Amino acid sequence: MAAGAASGGSATTDTYKESRFWLLLPAWVVLGIFVLAPVMMMLIYSFLTKEFRGGVIWELSFAAYDQFFCDRGLFGDEPCTIEWTYIQIFWRSIWQAGAATLLSLAIGFPTAYFIATRPESQRPLWVFLITIPYWVNLLIRTVSMKFLLRDQGPLNDALIGIGLLDSPLHIVNTNFAVQLGLFYSYLPFMVLPIYAAVERYNFALSEAAADLYATKWTTLRRILLPAVKPGVIAGCILVFVPSMGSFLAPDLLGGAKNFMIGSLIEEQFKGNAGNWPFGAAASMILLTMVLIILLIFARQQAKAEKEA
Amino acid sequence: MKQMLKTGVAALALSIAANAAAAEGKLVIYHWFEYMPQELLDKFTAETGIEVTMDTYDSNEAMLASLKAGAIGTYDVAVPGDYMVTIMAGEGLLDTIAEGELQNKGNIAPEWADPSFDPGRKHSIPYQWGSTSFSVNRDVYQGDINTTDILFNPPAELSGKINMLDSQGEVTAMASLHLGMEQCSTDREKLKALNAMLQEAKGHWASFNSDTAKEVLVSGDAAVGQIYDGFGAKAREEGANVEYAFPTQGYVVWMDNVVLLKDAPNRDNALKFLDFLLEPENIAAVSNFARYGAGVKGVSEFLDPALATLPEANPPADAGAGVFIEVCDEQTQAVYDQIWTNLKK
Structure with a gap:
């Protein structure tokens, strides 16, 4: 290619x-x-001095990065020890985004495969159907999701109604709700690239594998997956990256009890802290991390192609 | 070609002139969401011929950030809360209303004519005032609710069913009242105690949310919700069996104020709008809509009679004192920011 x-x-x-x-x-x-x-601009702002209540003073300062990596106690006058607070917040975000990506992949791959194996004339209709919910604003979809999942919401009512549960399942304000929200927000970004890859796939290869006594599982693993891998990777990146910086789903579905990267950064600009350089520094660190992850993907991809 | 250019220039000049003419009849408001009845803006336009544009925000801090990021000069008036008036004045974001510029300035109720957050009302007029406390679902809990223990050290029935406002100022002010300590404290032992108490209390909380503070009470998702009195009243009127608490330890009082912004593009129209809002009939319309107090003399005859007996607006005799949120200096604020980050990390 x-x-x-x-x-x-x-x-x-x-x-x-x-x-x-x-x-x-x-x-x-x-x-x-x-x-x-x-x-x-972000890079420059992250190295400027913080102005009280938002804004910057044009003097070089490393205070923002110091705050990120150095724990100086409640009053800011102790010697520097490793600051775990923000690392913990970043780790939580990576974990949530990763879980949402896996969930999207688990649902998105079969969906994409299903669409790609429909007769050619029907495929545009299926793709169209996938995109319909996304005509509605993300905020409204996230709030609706909350109302569906609530303790007294339709989902719990139905589960109790058919006798599967005795008391409602607490989903709202849990990590799982956040993952579900992220999954739902970004699912089409998983389905569409995989669909594009599977559609180009030559199904005669699968038939040839079956002729050579490969089981269906082996065919999927050794023939189909390697062929559509670029689509899968593109889908994973497209879901993972925005999930990591998202703050709507964590705030509304997760109860905002714990900062995610997105809400931490938002707080620096829109919240009480008003610490623009720190917000910019946290954004730069996030950006660097995403770049590193993308580079690792790209290098592995290149290596795999060379070996092939 | 030359002819075309000429026509083009003429058209451009014409459109600029048209814009200038229209600008004479404009007013741009920066306001909270769901806080201004559209009929009142229509009435203002009908009376003055001034066309009103309104943008909204969802927190004092978001408004400040937006103005500091360059939106100053776009808007004529904004509606900051008490402590934010002090901050904005300190940042030089407010224009001064000279003596005699407002015809209706005398309509301001005497208790609000010289507030601590804007001495002499140099920059602002009252918009609405009320309190921030919390509402409790009476189906879930029947005991005494007039104590801050409900939020910070709740009985077992309420633990895990509490929604807090996602706002540092409101949460820490209430926590300070709970511990009986001053706001903007510099006493290290007290601050450590505050930090520890909040960490402990968080275990009892289900969520932090300001935008849906009312909805979670109505839907029953939360049995206790930190809330503004007007939202508490609305939750009750929408069918939730909730009661608004006035803790004996005290509660937060706030006042939103209409301020004249620096570099207002339509300063004269802004002053007309301030005078309009100081008419008892007009500000009463806001109170009827938002369910808060007005801060203007002579409004009572225009108010919805239900407001006079509203339980959310009439503290019982044994209620603690209402306190404004205080503005801390930079060094003290840094500690409170750290406490907030610790709480949400």
Whole structure:
């Protein structure tokens, strides 16, 4: 696939060699304004001095990073020991986002497979059906979810009604509710890339495997999965990354008792703390972590392709 | 081509002129959500011909952050709470209302004419005032609720069924009343005790939520909810069997105020709007809608009669004192921020 793209690309570059700069300019301008500039601003702000109640003073300071990594006690005058608070918050977010990603994969993969194996004329309809709930605003969907899961909500009523439970299952204000909310928020980002990959898959390969006495499980594991792996990885990244920074689901479904990265950062700008440099520093650390995770994925991908 | 350019310039000039003309009749309000009846804005437009635009926010801090991030100069008026008026004045975000600029300034009720958060009412007029305490579901708990123990050291029936406001100021002020200590304390032992008490109390709480503070009480998801008195009244009117508590240890009192913002693009219209809100009939319409007190003389004849006997607005004789949230200095605030982070980590 990569080779195909490269050869196709080189033909294009030759044709437009003269005007390459001008043709790329719009893309660079868009990237510069909407990606580079905000990130640079964040980076700069994270090294500035905090102004009381929001805002920054233009003096170099490492206080934000110090606050992140150094525990100086309640009154801020003890010697530095390792600060676990924020590491714990980051770890919680990674864990929640990871669980939501696995949940999305478990439901999203069969769904994508199902759609891709429908007759070609029906597939657009199925994809359309997947996207319908997402026409509604995320906030409204999250609040609705809360009302469905409540102790006196329809789900518990139904479970008690059919005699499966005696007393309602507490789901709202638990970690599981957060994972469920994240899963529901980002499910299409899992389904669509996997669908695109499975749709391109040549099912004759599965038939050939079956002819060679491979079981269905072996065929899935050794033939289908490696072929659609790029789609699966793309889906996982698309679910994991926004889940990690999300604060709607944790606040509304998880009861906001514990900070997630997203709510911690939000608190620095919109909350009482008003500590912009610290919010920027936490964002930079989050960004760096995501970049590292993506790099690891990309390197493994490259390695796997080389071996193949 | 030249002709086209000329026409274009003319059109542009015309549209700028049109905009300027329209700007004379505009007012841009920055306000809390669900806090202003649309009919009242329509009435203002009908009386003055001024077209009103309103953006909303959901916390004092969010409003401050937005103004400091560059929205100052966009809005004419905002509606900060008591302590936020002090902060905004200190940040230089407020314009001064000169003596005589407001015709109806004399309508301000005497007890609100010279408040501690804005001495002499230089920047603000009263909007609504009320209290922050908590409501308890009487189906779940029948005992005495007029104590802060309900929030911080609850009986077994209520443990795990408590929703707190997701607001540092409201939670720590109430916690200070519970411990009988001053707000903005610098006493290390007391602060440590506050930190430890909150950590312990958190085990009894189900959630932190401000936006749905009323809904969780109505739906029964929470049996106790820290709440503003007006929201408590609305929860009761919507069918929840809840009672609003006035703890003997005290409770939080607040007042929201309409302030004139610095660099207001339509300053004259803003002043007209302030005068409009100081008319008893108009501010009474807000009280009837929001279920809070008005802070203006002569409103009683326009008020919904039910408001006069509203249990949420009439503390019993043995209630503790109502206190405003105080504004701490930077060093003290840093400790309270740390306590809040410890609570939510």
